[in-house]
Amino acid sequence: MIEAxxxxxxxxxxxxxxxxxxxxxxGSSLAGRQSGVIAVRPEAITxxxxxxxxxxxxxxxxxxxxxxxQTEFSIATAELGDILVRAANSSAPVAGGLAPGDExxxxxxxxxxxxxxxx
Numbered sequence: 001m002i003e004a005x006x007x008x009x010x011x012x013x014x015x016x017x018x019x020x021x022x023x024x025x026x027g028s029s030l031a032g033r034q035s036g037v038i039a040v041r042p043e044a045i046t047x048x049x050x051x052x053x054x055x056x057x058x059x060x061x062x063x064x065x066x067x068x069x070q071t072e073f074s075i076a077t078a079e080l081g082d083i084l085v086r087a088a089n090s091s092a093p094v095a096g097g098l099a100p101g102d103e104x105x106x107x108x109x110x111x112x113x114x115x116x117x118x119x
Contacts, residue, residue, distance in 0.1 A: 020115075021114055059105075064100055070087060
């Protein structure tokens with residue numbers, strides 16, 4: 001944990017990356033805590049090239065599962081490990097045939113995450 005206040009938290013990952021997010025409206029403050037997590041809903045993560053995102057990482061698609069109107073991807077990243085992403089089937093990465101073994105970019109806005117107490 002780097003810092004936390006009533007607005008949110010900044011957390012340093014084991015890979016040394018600093019991630020920031022607001023606090024959950026129903027969660028506890030992370031102020032004074034030794035650790036916390038940043039949670040991002042899979043559908044809030046953007047696949048492929050996109051401008052204006054606060055966090056961007058590259059990764060390799062490990063798995064792709066069709067879920068009706070969405071497709072779920074497991075993306076392995078060097079910095080954060082495996083990330084689960086859900087994308088609309090009409091999105092460019094899904095319609096373009098993004099498949100296991102392909103390299104892709106993923107990212108999200110700082111406000112799409114929530115800073116939560118770990119454990």
